[in-house]
Amino acid sequence: MLEVNQFRKKYNQHLVLEISELRISEGIHWFVGKNGSGKSTFFKSLAGIIPFEGSLLFQNMSPHDQKCKFLVNYSEAEPKYPDFVTAKDILTFIAYAKKAPSGQLADLVSHFGVVDYWENNIGTYSSGMLKKVSLVSGFLGRPQLIILDEPFILVDATSIDKLYEIVARTQAEHGTSFFLSSHQDLLPEKLKIDSVFIVDNKTIVKQ
């Protein structure tokens, strides 16, 4: 599914991540690393959001290939949206851009409870309400890989259970793979993890 070769990412000439070779197959994978180790940098590179050196191929496609934007979704750890728009504005746009199937957005906003406030301006949201908007955006369309960066932070216990449930269901129904990062241990009784990747010493290795 994912082939990484001679990957390097620098910010202002400062090297933060270097992976000489890494292969990741389909499944649910957990990325573990301390603050600043490079998890979000790797995810943003794979989602085509930031430039990098070397080769990162998802299903033989570069993340910068336009077709890849339908294959890989990314939900950021700490989302930021303009205060003056509503969740409905943002999510309707993303659903359109990702060619979401009919009814999918309505199901997702209902599942996460975003529907209760989605016509209010984002500037009025709590951090957890905002985080759930980002989680909904991660599921829109029919991606083959959904990257959830710190999905369990900021949200309440009920939302965490709903997240476990929808990750398992999306994989079972559509064969979707997931990359998750979390500083908390994931609960094996709620989600079967296929492998763990350690992000440390400016690189990523399979545990």
Ligand SMILES: Nc1ncnc2c1ncn2[C@@H]1O[C@H](COP(=O)(O)OP(=O)(O)OP(=O)(O)O)[C@@H](O)[C@H]1O
């Ligand atoms: N836009 C940027 N400009 C300069 N340096 C950056 C930028 N984004 C990240 N970095 C640096 O890159 C390194 C990796 O950051 P990254 O956000 O990928 O870590 P992380 O593992 O996701 O951390 P956390 O667990 O705290 O979210 C850090 O040293 C960080 O300071």
